[in-house]
Amino acid sequence: xxxxxxxxxxxxxxxxxxxxxxxxxxxxxxxxxxxxxxxxxxxxxxxxxxxxxxxxxxxxxxxxxxxxxxxxxxxxxxxxxxxxxxxxxxxxxxxxxxxxxxxxxxxxxxxxxxxxxxxxxxxxxxxxxxxxxxxxxxxxxxxxxxxxxxxxxxxxxxxxxxxxxxxxxxxxxxxxxxxxxxxxxxxxxxxxxxxxxxxxxxxxxxxxxxxxxxxxxxxxxxxxxxxxx
Amino acid sequence: xxxxxxxxxxxxxxxxxxxxxxxxxxxxxxxxxxxxxxxxxxxxxxxxxxxxxxxxxxxxxxxxxxxxxxxxxxxxxxxxxxxxxxxxxxxxxxxxxxxxxxxxxxxxx
Numbered sequence: 001x002x003x004x005x006x007x008x009x010x011x012x013x014x015x016x017x018x019x020x021x022x023x024x025x026x027x028x029x030x031x032x033x034x035x036x037x038x039x040x041x042x043x044x045x046x047x048x049x050x051x052x053x054x055x056x057x058x059x060x061x062x063x064x065x066x067x068x069x070x071x072x073x074x075x076x077x078x079x080x081x082x083x084x085x086x087x088x089x090x091x092x093x094x095x096x097x098x099x100x101x102x103x104x105x106x107x108x109x110x111x112x113x114x115x116x117x118x119x120x121x122x123x124x125x126x127x128x129x130x131x132x133x134x135x136x137x138x139x140x141x142x143x144x145x146x147x148x149x150x151x152x153x154x155x156x157x158x159x160x161x162x163x164x165x166x167x168x169x170x171x172x173x174x175x176x177x178x179x180x181x182x183x184x185x186x187x188x189x190x191x192x193x194x195x196x197x198x199x200x201x202x203x204x205x206x207x208x209x210x211x212x213x214x215x216x217x218x219x220x221x222x223x224x225x226x227x228x229x
Numbered sequence: 230x231x232x233x234x235x236x237x238x239x240x241x242x243x244x245x246x247x248x249x250x251x252x253x254x255x256x257x258x259x260x261x262x263x264x265x266x267x268x269x270x271x272x273x274x275x276x277x278x279x280x281x282x283x284x285x286x287x288x289x290x291x292x293x294x295x296x297x298x299x300x301x302x303x304x305x306x307x308x309x310x311x312x313x314x315x316x317x318x319x320x321x322x323x324x325x326x327x328x329x330x331x332x333x334x335x336x337x338x
Contacts, residue, residue, distance in 0.1 A: 018317030025325065039235060050243040060242055067234070070241045077245035084246075086277070088253030090270040095254070102254075109250045111281055118274035162329030165300075168285035169307045169324040173317045175278035176308070182275050191276035195283045207284050214276045218269045 012133035019112045020141040022170030025163040027145020032160050035153040044150030048143040082208050087114045096128045108135035115174040295337045303328040
């Protein structure tokens with residue numbers, strides 16, 4: 001038992017290492033940015049613990065600075081994170097049906113965790129410990145990054161310019177790993193077309209619109225895929 | 230500094246984020262074995278990664294030709310390394326290192 005647990009932990013550590021390289025610098029950038037508000041630096045890792053969403057946390061700094069009401073922050077976050085609505089589709093069958101771990105796994109379903117989990121074949125073994133380790137490790141990288149960034153900034157000036165590229169690099173790596181295991185790569189071209197159309201139509205919400213377009217395309221052209229799959 | 234307001238905003242945003250991630254789990258419990266849905270669930274992740282790469286690039290806020298060139302070089306480095314060597318750590322470190330050096334040391338604005 002303990003041997004299996006440790007091997008799953010090792011596997012999760014290995015698989016999540018790229019996310020660490022993306023989350024730590026990006027979390028640092030958030031921490032530095034957060035310090036511009038003048039709160040105690042420990043609130044930055046707390047944001048990573050409670051909110052745990054990159055773009056929403058960056059938005060939070062702006063919202064806090066302008067002192068928006070709670071309702072507005074709620075709706076803005078729903079809109080910003082609405083792409084996550086589609087992520088559950090891919091992991092419904094993999095996640096445990098009940099228990100505390102189910103709720104934590106759903107809470108921690110970020111872009112990167114989603115990508116790592118869907119890039120692997122569904123696990124046949126009974127436990128969901130691997131998913132738990134992976135999700136918890138990713139969140140711990142993020143919280144660590146938030147803490148380092150805010151801590152550094154509160155003690156001395158630190159220049160984070162350029163760190164934002166880590167997220168792009170991470171997404172590129174995750175895309176390549178996903179593309180390696182897929183059969184029908186024309187779907188990638190389709191997704192690129194969806195980005196162009198969405199960016200042309202609604203530049204400020206192109207992320208959500210592009211994902212919706214892909215979803216619609218998959219739903220209305222299912223026959224060929226079903227035969228192939 | 231109003232710590233209570235700060236915590237309130239954190240909690241509200243945390244709940245909203247959780248709700249977006251939770252929705253399919255509460256809405257689709259009965260139909261999850263439908264083959265079409267399973268197919269969509271399988272095909273969507275790589276497509277979403279394409280969209281997220283574009284989203285990441287757009288959030289770099291490239292406003293000059295120099296920065297565009299730097300981004301292109303760093304992006305090419307990441308892609309080439311990942312396709313040839315396939316070590317994610319190396320790809321991300323080299324790409325981000327090149328970009329950060331370009332921005333901070335060579336002053337590419």
